[in-house]
Amino acid sequence: MTKPEQLIDQLRTRFADDLTSSEVTPTAEITIETTVEKMSAVFLALRDDEQFQFDTMIDICGVDYLAFGVAEWQTEEPENTGFSRGVDSIADVADDLVAQPGRRFASVYHLLSTALNHRLRVRVYAPENDFPAVNSVTGIWRGANWFERESFDLFGIVYEGHPDLRRLLTDYGFIGHPFRKDFPLSGHVEMRYDEEQKRVIYQPVSIKPRVLVPRVIRDDSRYVDGNNPQEASSDA
């Protein structure tokens, strides 16, 4: 098994200017970022270079970074009013959120080399937020086909060069991309059988999703360095 430090050195030497970022995470995984222009060449080299040999495309995953770091409820000091269920969910306030240009949608690839036994994560940001598009890797790994279709379906990321980019998981005739952060959990339409028309009809949803437990981001004493879980568990 190749050591992460060794592999990342190899990657940095081989791709030098093609990478916009590269790091070894605290969990000893490697993440590299590249651009849409460079991605096809980078992926081809990752598959074919003697030192990498990433023979399997494990996973392709779309990510919508629109609401990254946005909490539904914030408290710093003790206060009289608690959290109520009237709080807005992320999807309700998503219209007010603005992502940095070219930083909203990313396609994240997980590669595995069974020959050399190492893994790699590659992230490619779609340069446009309104019409996210990256290049397809189906020509490099055949197995990428459905993963790209799924990401297209759920996030609306277009994979240019994909042979058959259709929706995969959602219903026939579905409108929208459900895993985007501005898409409500309950969806927009519901389906029922209509007794008068004698057929199944779609109508606007009648339920409003409630936030039962708010999304909070804490950096209080539980999470400061002196009390990090790593140390706490080693003396347990």
Place this chain on the structure above:
Amino acid sequence: MPELQNLTLNFGPQHPAAHGVLRLILEMDGEVILRADPHVGLLHRATEKLAESKPYNQSIGYMDRLDYVSMMCNEHGYVLAIEKLLGVKVPERAQYIRVMFDEITRILNHLLWIGAHGLDVGAMTVFLYAFREREDLMDVYEAVSGARLHATYYRPGGVYRDLPDVMPQFLAGKFRSEKDAGRLNENRQGSLLDFLEDFTNRFPGYVDEYETLLTDNRIWKQRLVDIAVVSPEQALQLGFTGPMLRGSGVEWDLRKKQPYEVYDRMDFDIPVGTNGDCYDRYLVRMEEMRQSNRIIRQCVGWLRVNPGPVMIDNHKFTPPSRTEMKGDMESLIHHFKLFTEGYCLPEGEVYSAIEHPKGEFGVYLVSDGANKPYRLKIRAPGFAHISAMDDLVRGHMLSDVVTVIGTQDIVFGEIDR
């Protein structure tokens, strides 16, 4: 003579051999398949999106419902991702329990697979045999978690509770006589580990029984040999993992190659196929059951002599005991915070993979420091396998489609998610 046209055939979603809700659009030339286009998503529940709206611990139950025949393995992938990002180390006993239940789950999965696969291809009896053994193992599930299928037994930081000292027994009543109950309770007199040990003694004999029914069975071989041959290169290209990859002769098993928990201390072999056809994949899975049995035996042996905690006692992430909670203010606060708000994960991302009975089950977790995942992506092995349906069935006969669905060990809970 009229010009012959290709026929488009709709297979499923309500078809007994579709293993759930698979809809296949088959383009046929007579009985030969020219093109297969699987339509999936009929069981899509947006598990990943639901998980984004819940604190981490509340999504464990959803994991059971992904691949609903290998419940605890799904949980394992999920809690492992959380633990990796938190940086916590699970107590040794919990690791052994997890390994043991992963292997129990693997046997459960393979038993259902052999039953359903046999049934699809026309061997009715195996199904009944396989369910007899599944019953015992589901009783084990029930004994530790209270549920026979959706256990929610693995928690970040360990497992929910230690193994019980007594195995639940059958009661005599209106539907079961005293004598029948006594017969069923014969091997349930001791602890859970005693019951499991007894099971591991019996199980190799059961696998022999399935093999006498199938391995040299003429019809079985006619239906499986040389069907859907996958070369090693092709298998890697298509993203195959697990028995689908090993059936093609690639020796790749995460339990050996990237061991997690205590798999590096276990003594077991990885079976691989040579031809990459359905028959080889059948043989691989049969041998895997025997190897799982070996691992369970080793775990039972270790667990007997090594008592200890099964959950870390850092109550920022795991609940304090009820008795502690009643008397200690701090424990009460911990309990309250844990069950109302949950815990926050540090900002970052993690991918954790386990060797699921069907292949590599991966969980990719992106956290922005909140008490809920920012993005949770589940990499289901079956998803990659079914996407290769077109490659596997092209040029085969219609009846072989059923064999291919069987050999892929399709479960829609994980494919549609």
